[in-house]
Amino acid sequence: MEKKGTYRVKSGLAEMLKGGVIMDVTTAEQAKIAETAGAVAVMALERVPADIRAQGGVARMADPTKVQEIMAAVTIPVMAKVRIGHFVEAQVLQSLGVDYIDESEVLTPADPDYHVNKWGFTIPFICGARNLGEACRRLAEGAAMIRTKGEPGTGNVIEAVRHMRLMNEQIREVIAAPQEELMTMAKDLGAPYEMLLAIREHGRLPVVNFAAGGIATPADAALMMQLGCDGIFVGSGIFKAEDPATRARAIVEATTHFEDAAKIASVSEGLGEAMSGIAIETIPEHEMMQNRGQ
């Protein structure tokens, strides 16, 4: 007897992606470049975050034709983004057979208050988080994988670092706390009590946690890995750079050999220009993607 869509099957795929790099792609051709460079999965979307940021307007789920072209072009898993709370976009992606759905703050939120009830789907979901409270709420809604949000489309790693350090710090506190402090901690974090118990049992977040939002160089990827994430998302950082194929391969190598400085040095040579990048202080508050969907 086969049981599909169990939580173990959903979180299991994320376990297989660990130590790897997931790359944003907007065409079948880019998807092939990503696969050839050693990506463990691709994220199909209409525009990379840097373009969404620059062009504005409402960012939605990608055209199904485009998603299917990308699915046909590669054998690695294909993820695709839905707007926060847009459960019909999620139903559409599930019917297309994508391998993972990213309920993402990069797109314009569809619901001001609520996320998708992810338990109702066979396809697993990944969600962004800035801190442990957000991560635990998304897990309680049924997400099977987490990524720190960072600030997408900036090529600036500072927010990814901020979120990963904060999450690590909060996890350490949950693990070290005496039992009687746990309920108040749950209240303060806005995290379900049961999720905190799960963190104590596992000694870490009970699912895979990737880093995302601003990673642009091999050293950025290795930095996030050394800070303890399980793998890397690169959005605009690859196809907004001068030489995407070489940079993609270099980021993959740096993610695997993240503790080997000599290796990171050698793959970082002659990569050409990285994406130009944006200082976070220059972004108006209402344009900060990370504040969406808390």
Next chain:
Amino acid sequence: MIVGVLALQGAVREHVISLNRLGIESRVVKREKGLEGLSGLILPGGESTAISLLADDSFLHHLKDLARTGFPMFGTCAGMILLASGIEGRDAGYIGVIDITVSRNASGRQVDSFETILDIEGIGQDVPAVFIRAPYITSHGASVRPMASHDGQWVMARQENILVASFHPELTEDTRVHEYFVGMAKEIGK
């Protein structure tokens, strides 16, 4: 004894935990030199294309030579693809040290991934198994012993020192499959 887990990419931690449950010391291996002094090597699940790109040719050759000297290896999912001599839709295998042909993602996309229980010859009954975008064994040579099937397809096999599985025993708490591999490595090490 120390059992290595190839750690270029994939579900490394889960194999380490499974070995730990059996009281077996483990070591994660990213380079050729990490292989010294091991009694066996587990090639975990992950993305086989990514893992094969991360392992350079000399590392793959070294693993092949090692397997030919009788060194025990166990590949799960992507690990099975790396060890297979034939891969459908591809000219050649990667390490290619077990006489099987595999079909990648034969169980379909993630929406078709599933868990089930298997009866495995030489291991036992009702062994929980998680199949994630799993490859199946579509044909095998005479010297290969198929050990388990699902839905009419072979999903586990052994040829002397090489053990392969389509599924992920490391995602469950049942340690019988790892125990079998450890037993195999001890036997060969004698």
